[in-house]
Amino acid sequence: MVKKALNTVYAMWLREMLRFSRSKSRIIGSLSTPLFFLVILGAGFSSSFEIRGGGMFDKSFLAPGLIGMSVLFSSIMGGVSIIWDREFGFLKEILIAPVSRFFVALGKAVGGVTTAMIQGTLIMIIAWLIGVEYVSIPGVLAAIGVMFVTGIGFIGLGISLATRIESHEGFQMVMSFLTMPLVLLSGAFFPISNLPAWMSYLVYANPLTYSVEALRFCLLGSSTIPLPESVAVIVLFALVMTGLGGNLFGKMRV
Amino acid sequence: MLNAIETARITKYFDDITAVNNITLEVKAGELFGLLGPNGAGKTTLINLLSTMTAASKGSAAVWGYDVVKQASAVRRNIGVVFQDTTLDDRLTGRENLDLHGRFYGLDSKTRKSRIKEVLLLVGLYDRADAIVKTYSGGMMRRLEIARGLMHHPRVLFLDEPTLGLDPQTRRHIWEYIKTLNRKEGVTIVLTTHYMEEADNLCRRIAIIDCGKIVALNTPQILKNMLGGDVITLEVENPEDTGNLCKIYESNEIPSTISCNDKRIFITLKDGERRIPRVLALASDVRIPIQSVSLRKPTLDDVFLYHTGRAIRDEKEPGMAERVGYRLRSRRK
Incomplete structure (x- = not known):
């Protein structure tokens, strides 16, 4: 029983990895956006602003936010790609197999989170190469753990959305109405300590904020939200989204 | 088994x-x-x-x-x-x-x-x-x-x-x-x-x-045999004549099964080639002009037509009312 479940998860993971390894242009494309932000915004901001209360507003400040952004993009994409599986038919092949839907969804999530972690880690390394300094090696490893939990949460969200979205036009809507606000309201590009009240509510209601804050703590050694709090929120988010995604996927009709 | x-x-x-x-x-x-x-x-x-x-x-x-x-x-x-x-x-x-x-x-x-x-x-x-x-x-x-x-x-x-x-x-x-x-x-x-x-x-x-x-x-073989023989397909010039001509064929002495569809009438009978002259004569007796006539040995197409009143590859899907109409008209003798 357990073995069968693991087989299902592994098969789904393997498929994601095979597809990922064949789409080099996708990898480069998804790395380029955060890197442009890092290099250009980092250089531009650091020449003009200083964070109130000390600290430079530069590429070091941006790096955790951009890692978070890249994990968010690739994990939501990973979940929502079920729409493509449906359009191109492969979903039927999975749904007709004598396997548990929940473990299929979990395998999809584990596969997606692996690609998200690879991309997040690549950005982390590139940022380090261009001069961002991290506090410690355990901190870097912990950051990879944060990417994992964050990725699981947003893939769960992506899968849940995919079960509700009929077509790939709907997918465009998701990308513009969900991911951009999530990124902009996450504190990836600005400190969250002195925000106007209305915005502060939105920022604190955004799960990505806690990921970015946790990454910032792990990599730079300080954050506005204390680490235990941010970790608790992202773990809870991941659990809820896995449950929701698995459940909705289980009821999905082709 | x-x-x-x-x-x-x-x-x-x-x-x-x-x-x-x-x-x-x-x-x-x-x-x-x-x-x-x-x-x-x-x-x-x-x-x-x-x-x-x-x-x-x-x-x-x-x-x-x-x-x-x-x-x-x-x-x-x-x-x-x-x-x-x-x-x-x-x-x-x-x-x-x-x-x-x-x-x-x-x-x-x-x-x-x-x-x-x-x-x-x-x-x-x-x-x-x-x-x-x-x-x-x-x-x-x-x-x-x-x-x-x-x-x-x-x-x-x-x-x-x-x-x-x-x-x-x-x-x-x-x-x-x-x-x-x-x-x-x-x-x-x-x-x-x-x-x-x-x-x-x-x-x-x-x-x-x-x-x-x-x-x-x-x-497939039995289905084809069940049709009772060959199929003569007649095409009339005016679709309005179809119904009348069907009735004439239904009430004459040739042992056959009739079904029709728009301008075409399908007559299923044994020994088709020998019956064609009689079939055409019946139409000319009532002065219904016939555009074409053909004879075919039965295929599954005919089996389908026989059972449903229309050809399987008909481009236009007939509405329910038309379909019921076909069924009523295509009856065995």
Whole structure:
């Protein structure tokens, strides 16, 4: 029983990895956006602003936010790609197999989170190469753990959305109405300590904020939200989204 | 001998449409069985019901002795399905597609390896196994899907329109593969098609489906014999004459079966070539101009026409009222 479940998860993971390894242009494309932000915004901001209360507003400040952004993009994409599986038919092949839907969804999530972690880690390394300094090696490893939990949460969200979205036009809507606000309201590009009240509510209601804050703590050694709090929120988010995604996927009709 | 498939008054409604209407059917183990009908007749819905993809509104069905609702998982282990539209992952190679399938069905690594070789050889794709599926032709993709459907040694293989959209030559190849695997693997095959030649060529028994109902079920030969002979097709100049002429033929001395459709009248009788002069004479007696006349030995097309009152490839789908009209007019003598 357990073995069968693991087989299902592994098969789904393997498929994601095979597809990922064949789409080099996708990898480069998804790395380029955060890197442009890092290099250009980092250089531009650091020449003009200083964070109130000390600290430079530069590429070091941006790096955790951009890692978070890249994990968010690739994990939501990973979940929502079920729409493509449906359009191109492969979903039927999975749904007709004598396997548990929940473990299929979990395998999809584990596969997606692996690609998200690879991309997040690549950005982390590139940022380090261009001069961002991290506090410690355990901190870097912990950051990879944060990417994992964050990725699981947003893939769960992506899968849940995919079960509700009929077509790939709907997918465009998701990308513009969900991911951009999530990124902009996450504190990836600005400190969250002195925000106007209305915005502060939105920022604190955004799960990505806690990921970015946790990454910032792990990599730079300080954050506005204390680490235990941010970790608790992202773990809870991941659990809820896995449950929701698995459940909705289980009821999905082709 | 066990029946591979048994359905009992199975019915499926979609909103106000009855896609499958009260179908009771038995398919024997090892049989090559065809579901023949036009698009929208309910063939695919029936396959979806049998393959546990859709739940029935009423009635029940069992595949290989397992109930499709209560024992869906056991049914799934024992069937292979090739859907109408491709369900391959076209970014992966043929071998990878088969390997993933094997994993989903719990085959161990050794079994997967040997079985992949077997099924690829069976459909003649062994030398293209490591090419990305995107580079395959339509016929190759269909063959790969058939191979994949066989990976886990299913008892029953469902093929939904296996040759749809393929050129005639490829179609013949696929027929050969289907026959071979029915014989070599001993797998029960249920296929749907709207190609008459396909059903005639491949299937031991066929069920003709129209509007969600089985209108006839037998071997192709018996179905054709049941028509009672050859078919004379008359085309009148004015569609208004059709009805009158039908009545005349129905009330004359020639033992025949009449059905009609717009401008055409179909007369089924024995010894067709000797009857043509009499048939034409009857029309000229009442001064109804005939545009053309032809004689054909029966095919499954005629069987279909006989049972449903229209040709299977009619472009325009007649509305319900027209259809009922056809039925009333086409009656046996």
